[in-house]
Amino acid sequence: PVPAAREARYRPRVGHELIFGLRPEHIREGRGDIPPGMAAFEARLDVVEPMGMETMVYFLVDGVEVCGRVDPAAAGTVGEPMRLVADVNQMHLIDPRTELVV
Template identity: 40%
Template sequence: GGQRQRVAMGRAIVRDPKVFLFDEPLSNLDAKLRVSMRTEIKRLHQLLPTTTVYVTHDQVEAMTMADRVVVMNQGLVEQMGAPQELYSRPVSKFVAGFIGSPSMNFLPVRLEEADGTLFVVFEDGNRMAIPEARAAAFRSHAGRAATFGIRPEAITLRQERSGFVPFDAAIDLVEPLGATTMAYFSIAGTEICASVEPEESLRAGTTVPLSFDLNRMHLFDLETEQALAVH
């Protein structure tokens, strides 16, 4: 199946068409071959500047190969833009959860304002002050519930970096991946994943100072699931 797919792609390319239409052309390939073919297709696209419409359910393929990504949900366009734009400024919870690997963490929160400072309050009572540079965009939603989004790479175990608010959390699971380590925690009954630097001392059952970079947080409306502000 994989060989037939690659032959079919080759036949399409040598005809020198005005537009390429690829519908999940790498779906039958094994993981290693998918990576090499992904690179080869991108190299060919740079060599043959032909407009290419590429359909995939693999967000890594979309992010690495596309100039512009169109994210569709139930047949409707959720967002269109450059890969990094969709990653950094998702317009909805669906896009935020689809783009990025591992996917974004989501937690139910409530926005509260006290003495001119805007806070996100988690269900376990933990509260964090939103940096003023971000607070202005969310201030009109004070007093309302929302969905808090934070990417695994915006979570750290280091306390000294500015903009990070630490609190103690127990590790549920550790997945060493070599260059990075995935650590899983539970906050108010919701599992979250943190992508942290590999440390031999990390193990399940230990408590560590967990920090969120709130300069990279996202908030979504509970009903519409649209982003409250796209920064």
């Protein structure tokens, strides 16, 4: 879902090729109820990288590698699905021709 505050800005770009950008810290483990502005999804983990106070999880979305940052206690297992949530209020859409944020 697109944040309501950005709908008008993004509407003219419907149907155009865009790159979706989201930093790893804006993708985390899904626990309990999903707060507004978050989008829940499930991903099969390709890499689980413990980093001490956090764990990086890597997975594919339409053939593109994506990274999320999760609590080590919640990190899943390679090859298994994990419920994650993305803070879409932090998303960026990028024009691939100009490399500028829309």
